[in-house]
Every structure is written in C-alpha cells, then in structure tokens.
Amino acid sequence: MSKISCVLILASLLVISAVAQTNPASQPTVWASKPDAAAFEKFVNERLAGGQKSIDQVIAVKGPRTIENTLVPYDEAIRQVNTGNYLANMMFQVHPDVAFRDRASVMTQKANAFLTAVSLNRDVYQALMALDLSKVDAATRYYVQRQLLEFRLAGVDKDDATRARLKQLNDDLTGEVTLYERNIADDQRSIEVSTAAELEGLPLDYIDRHKPGADGKIRITTDYPDIFPVLKFGKNADLRRRLYEQFDNRAYPKNRDLLMKMMQTRYEIATLLGYSSWADYNAADKMAVNGQNIANFIHDLDAAARSGAQREFAMLLTEKRKTEPDAKEIWDYENSYIGEQLRRSEYNFDSQSVRPYLPYASVKKGIMDTAAQLFHVTFKQEMNVPAWTPTVETWDVIDNGVTDKGRIVGRFYLDMHPRPGKFSHAEMVQVLDGVRGKQMPEAALICNFPEPTASDAGLMEYGDVTVFFHEFGHLMHHILGGQQQWAGISGITMESDFGEAPSQMLEEFIRSPQVLATFAHHYKTGEPIPAELVARMNRASAFGRAGSTAAQVSYTALSYDIYKGKPTDVDLDVVSLADTKRYTLFTPSPAIHMYASFGHLSGYSSAYYTYMWDSVIAKDFFQQFDHSNLLAGDAPMRYRRVVLEPGGSMSANDLVKNFLGRPQNMKAFQSWMGEEFDGGAGGSASATN
Numbered sequence: 001m002s003k004i005s006c007v008l009i010l011a012s013l014l015v016i017s018a019v020a021q022t023n024p025a026s027q028p029t030v031w032a033s034k035p036d037a038a039a040f041e042k043f044v045n046e047r048l049a050g051g052q053k054s055i056d057q058v059i060a061v062k063g064p065r066t067i068e069n070t071l072v073p074y075d076e077a078i079r080q081v082n083t084g085n086y087l088a089n090m091m092f093q094v095h096p097d098v099a100f101r102d103r104a105s106v107m108t109q110k111a112n113a114f115l116t117a118v119s120l121n122r123d124v125y126q127a128l129m130a131l132d133l134s135k136v137d138a139a140t141r142y143y144v145q146r147q148l149l150e151f152r153l154a155g156v157d158k159d160d161a162t163r164a165r166l167k168q169l170n171d172d173l174t175g176e177v178t179l180y181e182r183n184i185a186d187d188q189r190s191i192e193v194s195t196a197a198e199l200e201g202l203p204l205d206y207i208d209r210h211k212p213g214a215d216g217k218i219r220i221t222t223d224y225p226d227i228f229p230v231l232k233f234g235k236n237a238d239l240r241r242r243l244y245e246q247f248d249n250r251a252y253p254k255n256r257d258l259l260m261k262m263m264q265t266r267y268e269i270a271t272l273l274g275y276s277s278w279a280d281y282n283a284a285d286k287m288a289v290n291g292q293n294i295a296n297f298i299h300d301l302d303a304a305a306r307s308g309a310q311r312e313f314a315m316l317l318t319e320k321r322k323t324e325p326d327a328k329e330i331w332d333y334e335n336s337y338i339g340e341q342l343r344r345s346e347y348n349f350d351s352q353s354v355r356p357y358l359p360y361a362s363v364k365k366g367i368m369d370t371a372a373q374l375f376h377v378t379f380k381q382e383m384n385v386p387a388w389t390p391t392v393e394t395w396d397v398i399d400n401g402v403t404d405k406g407r408i409v410g411r412f413y414l415d416m417h418p419r420p421g422k423f424s425h426a427e428m429v430q431v432l433d434g435v436r437g438k439q440m441p442e443a444a445l446i447c448n449f450p451e452p453t454a455s456d457a458g459l460m461e462y463g464d465v466t467v468f469f470h471e472f473g474h475l476m477h478h479i480l481g482g483q484q485q486w487a488g489i490s491g492i493t494m495e496s497d498f499g500e501a502p503s504q505m506l507e508e509f510i511r512s513p514q515v516l517a518t519f520a521h522h523y524k525t526g527e528p529i530p531a532e533l534v535a536r537m538n539r540a541s542a543f544g545r546a547g548s549t550a551a552q553v554s555y556t557a558l559s560y561d562i563y564k565g566k567p568t569d570v571d572l573d574v575v576s577l578a579d580t581k582r583y584t585l586f587t588p589s590p591a592i593h594m595y596a597s598f599g600h601l602s603g604y605s606s607a608y609y610t611y612m613w614d615s616v617i618a619k620d621f622f623q624q625f626d627h628s629n630l631l632a633g634d635a636p637m638r639y640r641r642v643v644l645e646p647g648g649s650m651s652a653n654d655l656v657k658n659f660l661g662r663p664q665n666m667k668a669f670q671s672w673m674g675e676e677f678d679g680g681a682g683g684s685a686s687a688t689n
C-alpha cells in the first residue's frame, strides 16, 4: 500500500550480518504514502503478519539452532511488530481525525496482544535457550540473555496449570489497575466558598473563571488547574486545608480495598514465579535488581536530604512566624503557600519576567543548536514532506563524528503545537528502531508549546523550555543509540529505571546562563537574557529542593513498603502515615488517605523509586562536564559514545560505570540540593564543585 511497506519488505530480505550500507536518505518518510484509515490499518496488519511469519520461521527450524536461523528471524519479528505498534501508538496521539484515532487505538491493542503472546510462547523460548552463546559478541549475548529473563518473568517455563493461573492473575491485575485509575479520575470533589474575598491572593484570571453559581456559592474542584493555584497563592488557610483534605481523600474508601486486592494479586504472581515479594520480582529486570537495593536507595537518599530539608524547614517556619509568631509546625497544606511567599520575599523572582526572552522560534533554534554542539551532529530540515498535519517538520540527523562523518544517522518529526484531540502533554515517541545497515532510527516529538503567529511571538514559560530539551534528549538517545545490529536492543531499550537519567541531565544545561544567553533573546529588543536574571531565577528554583526530595523519599518508601512483603501484613493507613512522619518534616492532616489517589501505586507499583534514582544519576553525570563551558572538552563526545550509543546492548549499570569510572553515588545530588545555601546557584562552576 505504501512506499514504506515496499522498503521494509525488501529490507527484510537482506541478510543482517552483511551490513549492506543502504543509503539512509532513501528511506521514505513515515507519512510519504499519505494513508487513509483503511490503508493505515492494512499497513499495521501487514507488519503483524510479517512478525508472525518470522516467529513461525523461528519455530520451524530443524537441526541445530544458530544465530542466523533463530535470532535473525526473532529480531525481525520484533522489528516488524514494533514498526506497526509505533505507528499505531503515534496516530492514536496525533491524528486530527477522531475516527482514525479510534482505529489506531484498536491497532495498538492488537500489537500489544501479539507481543504478550510471543512472551508466553514456549517454543520461541526454547529456541532461544538452545542458542550457543559462547562465541557470539557481547551485545548479542546480552540481548539473548535479557530476552530469556523476560520470558521467565512472564512464566513461560512453568507448567500448564501455573501458566493458566498466571494468565488469570495478569488479567485480574489489568482490570484492577484500570479500575483504580478510573476511580481516581471519576472522583472529582469540590468545596464551596461564600464570597470571592475568600479567594484573596489568587490571580485575577483565576477569580474571573470562578464566578458564583445560581445559589451564590463559588465552587472549587480538586482538578489540578483548580487546586494547585489555591495551595500556592490562596491566602486563606482554611480554604487550602479544606481543599487539600478533599484532594487527598479522592477515591477513598473505594481504592483502599482495591489496592489491597491489587497487592495480593501481585504477591501471588511474584511467589508463583519464585520471588519472595512483588518488589523483588518487579526489580529483577531493572538496574535495581532486587528490593533490598531499593531499600538501600531510600535510606541513602533520606540521609542525603535530611540536613538540607531541616534548613529549608527552619526558613519556612521563620516565614510563617511573620504572621503567626507562635507557630511551631507547618501543615502539609501550608507548605506550598509558605514556600511561594518565601521565594518572593527572599529571591525577588517573578517567573513572568523571563517569558519575553523565550519566543518559540528562538527557543527551537537554540535547543537544536545546543544539541548539535553537544552531540556532534548537524540537523538539516527536509522540506515539503507530507505529514498527518501540515505544521509537522521533518529533520535529518547528520553525524559529525570522526568515523561516520557526513552520514545521515536518523530522522525526526516535530509536532509541536496544540490542536483539538491531540495528546495534551509533551513526549517523545519512537517511529522506527534503528538497525545498522537496514533501517535508520526515527522518532517524533509530540508537544503543546505556544504557536507563533504574525501578531504573537509564542512566548514560552521557562519550564516549557526545560521540557523541550528533556524530550529532545529522549529523541537523541533513541537515534544515537539506534545504530545497533538488533532491533531488540536499539535506542532506549535498556532497563526502564535508567530511561529518564539522560534527559534529566539535559535539564541542567538549560539552567546555564551561557547556554541560555545564546538563544534567549528578548522578542522585541533582541537583548540576550541578563545573567543576573538567570542567577536570580536559579536561586529561586533551587530553594525547596531538599524538602521536595524528602517528600519524594516518603512516596518512594510508600511504593516500596506496600510491595516489599506479604500484603496481609500491611495496613495502608498505618504505613502511609508512618512513611510521611519518618521522611518529611511537615505535619500530616488527620483523616487523609492519599494512597487511594496516588495513581503511581498501580502503574509504577514498587518502582516509583525510578524518578529519584535517575535524578541522582543525572546529577552525577552532569559533574563530568566542564562547568565553565558545558559544550567544550571531551565530555560531550565521551558521553555520546559511552552512555547513549550503546542503546540497550548492555546493562545500564555498566553504562554508568563506564562513564563515571564507578557506580553512581549521592555526592553530586547532595550538592545540587544544597545550591541555594552556597549562593550563586546556576550552571556555573561555583555552584556545584
């Protein structure tokens, strides 16, 4: 149906080990054939059929198993199904037509069902088991061993009765997770206030949006755009308290019993597969490896954050005593408001003052120029390329490295502005896995940044600029890590608890006054952003890091504690109150049940540690760069070679050790938390050494 499928069918006939260097520029762009919904569906079905054909080929082998007759078709199945799945997933998020998106959603489910069936296919598992790995290269060996681990974690090697029970439990779990999340989404709560005077301190546009109803009462809901401004700006403490209590009681008591059931289901899955807890089972294919390492991490992070959190708490208490001289404690619902007051009085920073320096077009150019220098690549736009919507841009990534100078190593699509029905946050999505000599990696950024027009420069929030570079980091990781021999280890396929570290590191680059000055120019005067303004912004944003780390420690501990042993030993209210009291300094409101609405307890389960784990690695990585000129020296190229280019061809624990010369530790993270007290916070040498 399309040029794409023709090329893929041809490509699948090539013998992979030949590394025939096709001209990557000849690879058609993803939307070259402009498919309608029927053609799109046919394309995805053909990829799934191609995947099935390759799986059949793996199983049909008679005689000795070899890489050629077993791993080559296995990996081809992965590549084919991923191609279909990636496109279906992306179309579900971006296609302007709702009927098209609905069909894309069905195709995503179909592709995922295919992958689940493969993971439980005993014939495929035994075929991979029979491979002789003694003479293969390290990446191939790692690939096969990791696949075998995933098969075992799915229970493929268990007897029929156990497998049937596991299937039942996994189906139950899917239902429980969906229901838990729906209970949260459905339980919008609200409070009423009698007069607009109670909304004192809130922005005028907020008050304008909250007019009294027919009964004269103003209704404030627990939805994010309603509650967060109240907690941050609302002068009325009683208003904050009442709303906070409603917020942290969403989905209670429904989700208490449901979460207990989910923990029980997960415990049974883990024990059937030979693990003593869900936390151990869930960590088995991650950097953490087992639950004990998560417990150790929680302990170390708590120790690293404690003194800074105490200093910040003392400053907050001083701020509170300006209006309540006898105050001895700070309630959970007061934290955000007092922090905001303190940032204003102490740091004199207004986030609106930065926006005029951040018009979208300059930011885009600045992000891409910075990335080009950092990763030693050039970006070249392809013009007049068809896409699902006309504003999408198509770019080639050209290598400036020594060995591959001038070669096109990847392609990406930028879909950057909001429109109805589109995915509403910011993300990178894979489009094609890179397979060396066979298929060039492709990815897309799906974002919702302001769109510049003739009369509007599209000024961005500073936080949006950070998000842009963060997502661009995922994209470069997928492309630079996408020069592998196998699709299954290409790009961002390493352990899932490493995935955020490279992008979190890039966030630090956007705090550098030098980096910002190269592109953050006033949209009217062209004046570069003053270093003094950046320094003030960085100081203001640095305040509160230790306290918010302590809060993250308490969430991480809750996520671990409820999954670390037998669910029958857990009382959710006791555990969540104990973790809050143990790790944070704020006084918890009575009668709240936040575990009922903390959605990550279902999705991440015991792996909520991932976020802070990667943050610690990111700060450690960042220390390796020259802080007087972040883009200079050998660190950027070394980082690209050692951390990004291996993709998923080795354990992320080794990537970290290879770059740092040791495993990650808390030192860099600890000084990052303390920046506000060292003065001159920013991406400068003084702040972090």
Ligand SMILES: [Zn+2]
Residues within 6 Å of the ligand: 470, 471, 474, 500, 503
């Ligand atoms: Zn991310």
